[in-house]
Amino acid sequence: MSATVVDGNAQGAALRARVAEAVRGLRARGVTPGLAVVLVGEDPASRVYVKNKSARTVEAGMRSFDHKLPADASEAEILDLVRRLNADEAVDGILVQLPLPPHIAPAKVLLAIDPAKDVDGFHPVNAGRLATGQKALVPCTPLGCVILAKSVHPSLAGMEAVVVGRSNIVGKPVAQLLLAESCTVTIAHSRTRDLPAxxxxxxxxxxAVGRPEMIRGGWIKPGATVIDVGINRVPNPAAGDGKTKLVGDVAFAEAAEVAGAITPVPGGVGPMTIACLLRNTLQAACDRRSLPVPEMPA
Incomplete structure (x- = not known):
């Protein structure tokens, strides 16, 4: 069997186009959604990611507010900035880029964000709403996973879903989203007994376990849909000179021989994360003004 490769680039572009169309409607009513991104330090991967987020935000017709602080910025400075963004009516979404420098407590900073502007979906209020089946801003990567799964299966109801990984960022929220889709959900992890079975x-x-190619082809049920969240940089001897390559948590070539559909790395879940961030910013802008949220993939 040769699996269908689920194109996250195409799905992400389609979602961004839907968001941009909805933003044009809001702008016609005098509302321009705004996203503020806070970057602390000079982490190269974070800088590239923030640059891409800002470009996509502007491309969608939203306002982008970039705040770059030095790596030695104090926790008090960051919390003060978050408080000012909470009070800024032009800002609908606030994203503090992780990781933060070691002297900053991420939980304290994320807790300071107004839940109504928490477009990353990490605030305990939004996590609690998601867990109890209420309307919430949900983490972008898990939302992207569900959208990709539903591009293969428009209804996920009754499917047996296994989530490998139990993080607050991906594993737990994607399990909650799949429960809301009426899946039967198991959360597994690296210490699960007989994980392959x-x-x-x-x-x-x-x-979503964060270990390169940990999940082998022999672990896959024939015909299953595989959503690979992992982004791992590993040596690429074939390229020489210490070059590296990106691989997922799934051994792609092996799994593609067994699965019915599979996301690649790169080009799978990754592009959906920024698209869902824009979707969340649109939702926050509408909710804050008691406006109906345009229908989007869920």
């Missing part, structure tokens, strides 16, 4: 039960397997 657990994975082989899955009609829908979400890999």
């Amino acid at each position: 657990v994975c082989r039960r899955a009609d829908l397997l979400v890999a």
Whole structure:
């Protein structure tokens, strides 16, 4: 069997186009959504990611507010900035780029963000709303995973889903979203007994464990849909000179011989994260003004 490769680039572009169309409607009513991104330090990957977010924000017709602080900025400075962004009516979404420098407590900073502007979906208020089935701003990567799964299966109801990974950023929220889609959900992890057997039960397997190519082809149920969240940089001897390459948490070539559909790395879940960030910013802008949220993929 040769799996269908789920194109996250195409799905992400389609979602961004939907968001941009909705933003044009809001702008016609005098409302321009605004996203503020806070970057602390000079982490190269974070700088590239923030640059891409800002470009996509402007491309969608939104306002982008970039705040770059030095690596030695104090926790008090960052919290003060977050408080000012909370009070700024032009800002609908606030994203503090992680990781933060070691002297900053991420939980304290994320807790300071107004839940109504928490477009990353990490605030305990939004996590609690998601867990109890209420309307919430939900983490972008898990939302992207579900959208990609539904591009293969318009209804996920009744499917057995296995999520490998239990982080607050991906594993737990994607499990909650799949429960809301009426899946039967198992959360597994690196210490799960007989993890291969657990994975082989899955009609829908979400890999978010953060270990390169940990999940092998023999772990996949024939015909299953595999959503690979992992982004791992590993040596690429074939390229020489110490070059590296990106791989997922799934051994792609092996899994593609067994699965019915699979996301690649790169080009799978990654492009959906920024698209869902824009979707969340649109939702926040509408909710804050008691405006109806345009229908979007869920």
